[in-house]
Amino acid sequence: xxxxxxxxxxxxxxxxxxxxxxxxxxxxxxxxxxxxxxxxxxxxxxxxxxxxxxxxxxxxxxxxxxxxxxxxxxxxxxxxxxxxxxxxxxxxxxxxxxxxxxxxxxxxxxxxxxxxxxxxxxxxxxxxxxxxxxxxxxxxxxxxxxxxxxxxxxxxxxxxxxxxxxxxxxxxxxxxxxxxxxxxxxxxxxxxxxxxxxxxxxxxxxxxxxxxxxxxxxxxxxxxxxxxxxxxxxxxxxxxxxxxxxxxxxxxxxxxxxxxxxxxxxxxxxxxxxxxxxxxxxxxxxxxxxxxxxxxxxxxxxxxxxxxxxxxxxxxxxxxxxxxxxxxxxxxxxxxxxxxxxxxxxxxxxxxxxxxxxxxxxxxxxxxxxxxxxxxxxxxxxxxxxxxxxxxxxxxxxxxxxxxxxxxxxxxxxxxxxxxxxxxxxxxxxxxxxxxxxxxxxxxxxxxxxxxxxxxxxxxxxxxxxxxxxxxxxxxxxxxxxxxxxxxxxxxxxxxxx
Amino acid sequence: xxxxxxxxxxxxxxxxxxxxxxxxxxxxxxxxxxxxxxxxxxxxxxxxxxxxxxxxxxxxxxxxxxxxxxxxxxxxxxxxxxxxxxxxxxxxxxxxxxxxxxxxxxxxxxxxxxxxxxxxxxxxxxxxxxxxxxxxxxxxxxxxxxxxxxxxxxxxxxxxxxxxxxxxxxxxxxxxxxxxxxxxxxxxxxxxxxxxxxxxxxxxxxxxxxxxxxxxxxxxxxxxxxxxxxxxxxxxxxxxxxxxxxxxxxxxxxxxxxxxxxxxxxxxxxxxxxxxxxxxxxxxxxxxxxxxxxxxxxxxxxxxxxxxxxxxxxxxxxxxxxxxxxxxxxxxxxxxxxxxxxxxxxxxxxxxxxxxxxxxxxxxxxxxxxxxxxxxxxxxxxxxxxxxxxxxxxxxxxxxxxxxxxxxxxxxxxxxxxxxxxxxxxxxxxxxxxxxxxxxxxxxxxxxxxxxxxxxxxxxxxxxxxxxxxxxxxxxxxxxxxxxxxxxxxxxxxxxxx
Numbered sequence: 001x002x003x004x005x006x007x008x009x010x011x012x013x014x015x016x017x018x019x020x021x022x023x024x025x026x027x028x029x030x031x032x033x034x035x036x037x038x039x040x041x042x043x044x045x046x047x048x049x050x051x052x053x054x055x056x057x058x059x060x061x062x063x064x065x066x067x068x069x070x071x072x073x074x075x076x077x078x079x080x081x082x083x084x085x086x087x088x089x090x091x092x093x094x095x096x097x098x099x100x101x102x103x104x105x106x107x108x109x110x111x112x113x114x115x116x117x118x119x120x121x122x123x124x125x126x127x128x129x130x131x132x133x134x135x136x137x138x139x140x141x142x143x144x145x146x147x148x149x150x151x152x153x154x155x156x157x158x159x160x161x162x163x164x165x166x167x168x169x170x171x172x173x174x175x176x177x178x179x180x181x182x183x184x185x186x187x188x189x190x191x192x193x194x195x196x197x198x199x200x201x202x203x204x205x206x207x208x209x210x211x212x213x214x215x216x217x218x219x220x221x222x223x224x225x226x227x228x229x230x231x232x233x234x235x236x237x238x239x240x241x242x243x244x245x246x247x248x249x250x251x252x253x254x255x256x257x258x259x260x261x262x263x264x265x266x267x268x269x270x271x272x273x274x275x276x277x278x279x280x281x282x283x284x285x286x287x288x289x290x291x292x293x294x295x296x297x298x299x300x301x302x303x304x305x306x307x308x309x310x311x312x313x314x315x316x317x318x319x320x321x322x323x324x325x326x327x328x329x330x331x332x333x334x335x336x337x338x339x340x341x342x343x344x345x346x347x348x349x350x351x352x353x354x355x356x357x358x359x360x361x362x363x364x365x366x367x368x369x370x371x372x373x374x375x376x377x378x379x380x381x382x383x384x385x386x387x388x389x390x391x392x393x394x395x396x397x398x399x400x401x402x403x404x405x406x407x408x409x410x411x412x413x414x415x416x417x418x419x420x421x422x423x424x425x426x427x428x429x430x431x432x433x434x435x436x437x438x439x440x441x442x443x444x445x446x447x448x449x450x451x452x453x454x455x456x457x458x459x460x461x462x463x464x465x466x467x468x469x470x471x472x473x474x475x476x477x478x479x480x481x482x483x484x485x486x487x488x489x490x491x492x493x494x495x496x497x498x
Numbered sequence: 499x500x501x502x503x504x505x506x507x508x509x510x511x512x513x514x515x516x517x518x519x520x521x522x523x524x525x526x527x528x529x530x531x532x533x534x535x536x537x538x539x540x541x542x543x544x545x546x547x548x549x550x551x552x553x554x555x556x557x558x559x560x561x562x563x564x565x566x567x568x569x570x571x572x573x574x575x576x577x578x579x580x581x582x583x584x585x586x587x588x589x590x591x592x593x594x595x596x597x598x599x600x601x602x603x604x605x606x607x608x609x610x611x612x613x614x615x616x617x618x619x620x621x622x623x624x625x626x627x628x629x630x631x632x633x634x635x636x637x638x639x640x641x642x643x644x645x646x647x648x649x650x651x652x653x654x655x656x657x658x659x660x661x662x663x664x665x666x667x668x669x670x671x672x673x674x675x676x677x678x679x680x681x682x683x684x685x686x687x688x689x690x691x692x693x694x695x696x697x698x699x700x701x702x703x704x705x706x707x708x709x710x711x712x713x714x715x716x717x718x719x720x721x722x723x724x725x726x727x728x729x730x731x732x733x734x735x736x737x738x739x740x741x742x743x744x745x746x747x748x749x750x751x752x753x754x755x756x757x758x759x760x761x762x763x764x765x766x767x768x769x770x771x772x773x774x775x776x777x778x779x780x781x782x783x784x785x786x787x788x789x790x791x792x793x794x795x796x797x798x799x800x801x802x803x804x805x806x807x808x809x810x811x812x813x814x815x816x817x818x819x820x821x822x823x824x825x826x827x828x829x830x831x832x833x834x835x836x837x838x839x840x841x842x843x844x845x846x847x848x849x850x851x852x853x854x855x856x857x858x859x860x861x862x863x864x865x866x867x868x869x870x871x872x873x874x875x876x877x878x879x880x881x882x883x884x885x886x887x888x889x890x891x892x893x894x895x896x897x898x899x900x901x902x903x904x905x906x907x908x909x910x911x912x913x914x915x916x917x918x919x920x921x922x923x924x925x926x927x928x929x930x931x932x933x934x935x936x937x938x939x940x941x942x943x944x945x946x947x948x949x950x951x952x953x954x955x956x957x958x959x960x961x962x963x964x965x966x967x968x969x970x971x972x973x974x975x976x977x978x979x980x981x982x983x984x985x986x987x988x989x990x991x992x993x994x995x996x
Contacts, residue, residue: 103688106844107821108760108793110705114853118860119659124652135653144646151638154622159633159833161617190601195693195859202858206729207608211709227857231704262606295606323605335657337864346604355612359725360700361693362616365863366835 010051018053022061027070030081041071041079117223117451119336126443127477129465131302131421137391138335139375139384146371146380158366164357165350166193166342167369173376174328174342182303183317184326186344192354193364197301197329197341201264202228202360203353204297204325204343208262209234215297216254216263218246220452220459222271225264225299234261238454245270245277248284255292262295262325263288267315268303272452272463274416274423276312286315289323295349296324302332304385306418307393322346330372332420333385339364340372392420392467395474399466402478410485411462420467425460430486432462438484444477508549516551520559525568528579539569539577615721615949617834624941625975627963629800629919635889636833637873637882644869644878656864662855663848664691664840665867671874672826672840680801681815682824684842690852691862695799695827695839699762700726700858701851702795702823702841706760707732713795714752714761716744718950718957720769723762723797732759736952743768743775746782753790760793760823761786765813766801770950770961771921772914774810784813787821793847794822800830802883804916805891820844828870830918831883837862838870890918890965893972897964900976908983909960918965923958928984930960936982942975 008025010018029035044062048055062079065071072082120130150158158167165171171188178184194200201224209215211233217226219238226236237254240247246265254260263285267277277285289296298315306312316326330340343353357363375381399422400415413424426432432448439446449459469477506523508516527533542560546553560577563569570580618628648656656665663669669686676682692698699722707713709731715724717736724734735752738745744763752758761783765775775783787794796813804810814824828838841851855861873879897920898913911922924930930946937944947957967975 101683101818101820103685104845105820106846107788107819108706108791108847110847110850111708113850114857116853116856118662118856121659121661124654132658135657138653138657140649140653140657144642144649147645148642151642155633155636155638155833156622159636159638159835160630161619161834163619164616185599187601198857199859208606210609224857224860231854231857290605293606320599321605322599322603335653336659337657337861339859339861339863347602348604349606349608352608352611355614356729358614358616359612359696359722359729360858361697361837362722363835363837365837365866368863368866 008047008051010053019057019060019064022047022051022053022058023064023070026061026065030070035081037081039081041081043078114227117227119224120445120447122445126445127473127480128468129444129446129463129477130468131419131463131465132336132468133332133334133388133420134391134468134470135335135337137384137388139380142375142380142384143334143371146374147367149374150367150370153370158370162363162366164354164363165189165191166364167366167373169373170369170376171342173373177376178328178344182300183313184344186316186326190344190347190350192343192345192350192357193369194341194343194357195339195361195364196331196336197299197327198224198228199339199357199360200327200329200341200343201225201297201299202231203356204262204295204327204345204349205229205232205234206356207349207352208232208295208297208325212259213261214254214257214259215261216251217454218265218270219454220272220449220461221264221454222266222299223451226454229264236264236454239263241270241273241275243275245275245281246285248281248288251285251288255288255294260292260294262297264297264299265315266299266301268300268306268312269416269419271299271301272421272423272447272461274414274419274421276417282315282318286318286321286323290321294323297327298324299327301327301329302419303328304333305389305392305420307389307396308417316344325349330381333381333388334372338368338372340368395466395469395471396422398471398474399464402474403464406478406482421463421465424462424464426462428460430460431458432460433458434486435462435481435484439481442480442484444480444484446481506545506549508551517555517558517562520545520549520551520556521562521568524559524563528568533579535579537579539579541576612725615725617722618943618945620943624943625971625978626966627942627944627961627975628966629917629961629963630834630966631830631832631886631918632889632966632968633833633835635882635886637878640873640878640882641869644872645865647872648865648868651868656868660861660864662852662861663687663689664862665864665871667871668867668874669840671871675874676826676842680798681811682842684814684824688842688845688848690841690843690848690855691867692839692841692855693837693859693862694829694834695797695825696722696726697837697855697858698825698827698839698841699723699795699797700729701854702760702793702825702843702847703727703730703732704854705847705850706730706793706795706823710757711759712752712755712757713759714749715952716763716768717952718770718947718959719762719952720764720797721949724952727762734762734952737761739768739771739773741773743773743779744783746779746786749783749786753786753792758790758792760795762795762797763813764797764799766798766804766810767914767917769797769799770919770945770959772912772917772919774915780813780816784816784819784821788819792821795825796822797825799825799827800917801826802831803887803890803918805887805894806915814842823847828879831879831886832870836866836870838867893964893967893969894918894920896969896972897962900972901962904976904980919961919963922960922962924960926958928958929956930958931956932984933960933979933982937979940978940982942978942982944979 044055044058048058071079073079120128122128171191175186175188178186205228209232213234214237215229215234216239217236218241229236239250300314316324326344328342410427411424413422436446436448447463449461542553542556546556569577571577618626620626669689673684673686676684703726707730711732712735713727713732714737715734716739727734737748798812814822824842826840908925909922911920934944934946945961947959
């Protein structure tokens with residue numbers, strides 16, 4: 001028996017089998033250098049005696065080690081640490097685990113924490129009354145087919161490093177759509193495809209803002225946008241919203257205070273109040289931007305879902321002066337998880353946004369983008385959109401009727417011309433945040449007004465999404481919402497009230 | 499005939515058919531309000547005479563307008579602008595285009611321009627000798643199948659807003675892989691899946707650095723990383739690299755100058771010199787980080803492609819103190835276009851990186867991630883990897899032989915232990931940037947040494963990738979490289995030299 005200094009700790013109570021504890025310890029020793037290549041290994045009987053384990057156990061451990069090349073067995077001289085260390089196989093039964101370190105231990109300092117605000121995400125069985133579309137409607141079969149077709153295209157251009165502005169076919173299809181339905185004179189080279197409209201906002205912020213610059217935002221508004229602006233150093237300054245939309249007249253005073261670089265608006269369906277920016281305000285806003293050299297970031301997040309009244313074309317369709325950065329998305333039309341957004345902008349801005357994009361993630365998924373172009377070109381997206389719009393419009397009707405029926409005393413609201421949510425004022429005595437918390441306990445997610453306030457102050461409103469709920473789910477969700485009300489506010493049958 | 503003040507400009511020479519010019523002008527007039535709902539339209543004979551066009555042309559224009567609802571024809575009274583404006587149909591033959599504005603006109607100012615540095619992208623027919631893998635090897639059929647399967651899973655969790663850290667199945671599969679092959683004690687909750695390693699670097703920079711902070715980087719090194727650091731306000735400071743890797747001893751002086759927050763390293767195959775950080779330097783680097791509270795960003799961009807010598811485990815496998823942020827990628831194993839990277843980090847850092855991610859693009863593509871988890875679980879990724887590695891190793895051999903054969907006098911190099919490129923010193927008298935430019939004219943893309951220098955000064959080296967070229971392509975590419983040499987350096991048959 002040769003001397004072997006290496007010690008192995010065995011814990012018979014541990015969940016890891018003893019033979020694995022032995023073989024892991026040997027491997028750990030080899031990797032750490034404590035057992036050098038070529039050093040002798042004790043025989044199975046010897047080690048078994050030393051460790052007070054059955055010889056079978058040591059044999060099993062050694063068998064693993066030999067099979068994987070960590071130790072070598074020679075008939076005459078016994079066993080040795082191999083002189084070359086074997087390739088690590090991921091599928092090997094012999095998974096080498098480093099000593100588990102504390103995952104929360106951190107040896108360096110971080111920048112100050114950011115607050116996290118993101119979309120409502122519901123666990124299974126919980127009713128998500130955010131603004132998201134119904135993912136069950138998404139054209140999954142067609143998408144899978146188009147994806148497969150796209151993968152058979154030139155792998156170089158779709159699977160390699162490609163144009164950071166996005167797949168040219170999809171940009172062409174989007175360009176055609178924007179020209180024919182939104183009155184925008186956008187060519188494919190005026191577009192960048194982004195991972196969701198969020199990335200579009202993030203890139204716009206990077207090219208417009210530096211530390212201390214001001215960006216005027218609607219109050220109430222869309223918090224993830226403000227965070228994107230802050231990440232670029234921008235300071236969101238609130239501008240009130242009334243029944244005509246953004247109070248454009250309030251911009252002059254903000255401009256006078258200095259450093260105003262951009263205005264962020266959701267003119268089609270103001271987020272979250274759902275009002276549409278009137279024609280007069282639109283002209284005034286464009287005029288203001290033109291005169292002051294201020295950019296307008298137009299977030300047209302659910303352009304397609306307009307149910308009543310004249311179609312309203314975007315600010316971008318009236319932009320002769322290159323003041324508008326237009327952010328669109330296919331999230332509502334298809335599915336938010338696909339992260340398909342786009343930005344149309346004056347070329348100098350687009351070029352810089354593209355450069356910034358290279359440093360963030362270089363490009364989108366050109367296979368998916370090619371598949372989407374396919375679906376747009378053969379009309380599949382449009383067919384899906386028409387079906388979804390019909391369903392959402394019906395669901396809006398169902399929601400409106402149900403709300404008046406069971407929550408008529410607790411809420412009052414206008415029926416919006418489009419979109420996927422109701423913006424409702426709560427009756428006096430109802431604290432929206434409290435109601436939302438109690439609703440969450442009962443498995444319904446709604447947003448209270450405070451969430452949308454730049455100043456973080458409570459507002460007596462709630463936002464109720466209906467697109468994701470079929471009739472049965474709507475009934476159940478509203479039932480739970482009623483139960484979640486403070487008890488003096490619950491009225492089962494209320495007169496039809498405004 | 500009723501009066502009609504509206505004027506239509508016709509350009510018979512224009513590419514747009516005259517009947518469309520007419521109908522577009524009418525629609526434009528209606529949309530701009532110059533033609534009000536209910537106003538009369540001239541008869542076809544009258545308008546034809548006024549415009550000096552054939553009556554058939556006007557009839558065709560009017561037919562379009564009536565079919566789409568812009569104008570109404572009454573038997574007795576003639577034609578009128580419709581009192582309600584029709585829905586805009588994307589597929590309509592009648593695409594309404596706004597007056598085309600100048601796409602380069604911009605009405606606001608931008609932040610200073612960024613320089614653009616990205617991966618080499620070759621047009622079809624051009625030989626890309628960057629470090630990219632061969633996309634023709636990617637398992638496209640298996641991926642398409644897995645993608646389709648993933649789409650049939652719960653649409654809510656894969657198509658809706660989901661976990662910004664990435665699909666849990668893929669995080670589990672990556673965790674198992676890291677544990678069993680890289681000695682890392684990484685659980686699925688220690689990971690975030692990013693859109694390529696570039697996003698991993700970008701997120702690490704956001705949580706570590708603020709304006710004016712210093713990050714030590716290898717010189718020569720990887721420019722897109724420096725840009726990610728700069729975007730967070732960081733200032734990359736160069737540290738020399740020798741045959742053992744990063745000169746860890748040089749970090750002390752940098753630390754003394756203040757504000758050093760992190761060190762960025764590519765210890766497995768130093769980018770671009772391909773040296774491996776030796777064991778002694780690794781221990782010294784970890785010790786330095788631990789003592790000074792400085793983070794190590796370890797970019798293990800092509801861990802799998804190691805052909806000779808002992809497998810070298812990452813710094814992260816030895817990190818008991820939570821100093822390492824480990825950035826990995828599946829780009830080399832699968833395809834860069836899929837943008838599948840990941841970061842393993844101490845939990846506090848990971849949480850903040852996740853929050854930042856929400857504001858950039860919210861999340862990755864969970865359908866693709868689920869498909870990838872599928873391919874990892876059934877061993878497809880591993881099978882593909884083994885095949886690719888064998889092929890790349892062969893191609894390395896072919897490249898080495900060919901270089902010695904046809905460029906033996908122009909270049910000298912070590913054969914790296916792995917990776918997908920050769921880092922070669924050019925002979926005196928050869929300007930690498932000039933050679934690269936002449937090679938590009940001949941349809942071969944290579945990188946000259948200056949590209950990798952933090953100080954932007956020329957270095958007498960070139961980087962030659964071979965993974966993407968089969969034997970025939972390699973021969974042709976090298977032939978063109980030889981032709982691109984300055985004439986006094988061309989030697990067809992050179993003695994085997996170092």
